[in-house]
Amino acid sequence: AQKVTQAQTEISVVEKEDVTLDCVYETRDTTYYLFWYKQPPSGELVFLIRRNSFDEQNEISGRYSWNFQKSTSSFNFTITASQVVDSAVYFCALRSLIQGAQKLVFGQGTRLTINP
Amino acid sequence: DTEVTQTPKHLVMGMTNKKSLKCEQHMGHRAMYWYKQKAKKPPELMFVYSYEKLSINESVPSRFSPECPNSSLLNLHLHALQPEDSALYLCASSPTGSHEQYFGPGTRLTVT
Numbered sequence: 001a002q003k004v005t006q007a008q009t010e011i012s013v014v015e016k017e018d019v020t021l022d023c024v025y026e027t028r029d030t031t032y033y034l035f036w037y038k039q040p041p042s043g044e045l046v047f048l049i050r051r052n053s054f055d056e057q058n059e060i061s062g063r064y065s066w067n068f069q070k071s072t073s074s075f076n077f078t079i080t081a082s083q084v085v086d087s088a089v090y091f092c093a094l095r096s097l098i099q100g101a102q103k104l105v106f107g108q109g110t111r112l113t114i115n116p
Numbered sequence: 117d118t119e120v121t122q123t124p125k126h127l128v129m130g131m132t133n134k135k136s137l138k139c140e141q142h143m144g145h146r147a148m149y150w151y152k153q154k155a156k157k158p159p160e161l162m163f164v165y166s167y168e169k170l171s172i173n174e175s176v177p178s179r180f181s182p183e184c185p186n187s188s189l190l191n192l193h194l195h196a197l198q199p200e201d202s203a204l205y206l207c208a209s210s211p212t213g214s215h216e217q218y219f220g221p222g223t224r225l226t227v228t
Contacts, residue, residue: 035216043204045159045219091158101147101171102210104217106158 002027002096006107013082014115021077021110023092029053033095034075035104036066040088051075082114119143120220122207128226131197137223139190139207148190149217150182151206159206165190166212197227 003026013019025034036048049059051068059066063080079086089111093104120141129135139148147166151159164172165184179201181193190207204224208217 037219042221043206043224044221045206045208047216047218050216099171101164101166102217103161103164103172104159109156109158 002029002094002105004092004094004105004107006090006092006110008110009108010111010113012113012115015084016081018078018080019082019112019114021079021090021092021112023075023077023107025073025075025092025094027094027096029096034068035093035095036075036077037091037093038088039091039109045091048077079112084114084116087112087114120207120209120218122205122220122223124223125221126224126226128228129194129197130228131199133197134193134195136194137192137205137207137225139192139209139220140188141209141218141220142188143209143218144187144211145209145218146187146212147210148184149208149210150190150192151208151219153204153206153222155203163192194225197225199227201225202227 005024007022032053034051037045038048039045049066056068065078067076089109091109092107096103096105123138149164150162152162153159161174162176163182168184179196183191202225204222206222207220210217
């Protein structure tokens with residue numbers, strides 16, 4: 001069965017601090033895809049990154065970085081020098097194929113609050 | 117243009133009403149999705165359309181009726197809803213395969 005666990009329900013930090021959001025996944029597939037989405041208060045889910053199982057290189061995009069470790073089934077997300085605009089709910093998701101169509105299995109989300 | 121649009125943004129309806137939610141994308145994506153999201157919960161998949169054909173129905177009650185008239189448009193017809201159906205309804209699209217899904221801003225539905 002496919003499962004994504006985001007153990008941190010809520011995180012609150014002061015602006016400019018670094019913060020890491022944890023994501024642990026379970027899958028029996030040998031090829032799989034992982035995603036991170038951001039959901040600000042407006043409600044729209046914003047795609048941040050996709051990572052496939054055969055590419056274990058870490059990724060950096062500006063203040064965002066992702067650490068993918070197959071050995072521990074983790075795909076963690078770090079925001080460096082956080083800003084108030086980073087406040088949102090962040091979802092980690094795992095792609096599952098059902099009847100030829102892709103389905104995203106989401107974690108429960110981590111609500112991140114950046115205080116000025 | 118990486119945009120998925122949804123109308124209306126807000127909808128209040130009574131339990132005897134019939135209404136429809138609309139979703140549109142012009143990115144040439146051939147897969148489209150409806151999700152339901154309750155407060156403080158992750159999105160839950162309702163339906164998947166692939167090449168305008170329904171490929172996944174996650175055991176959604178028949179009071180929700182999806183329709184995909186063409187590759188750019190996805191509708192969700194609502195009839196005889198219950199108050200517990202109040203939620204944020206999100207539409208998404210993706211190229212077929214293993215690509216990311218792009219989400220619209222959602223419709224906040226309140227059933228009275």
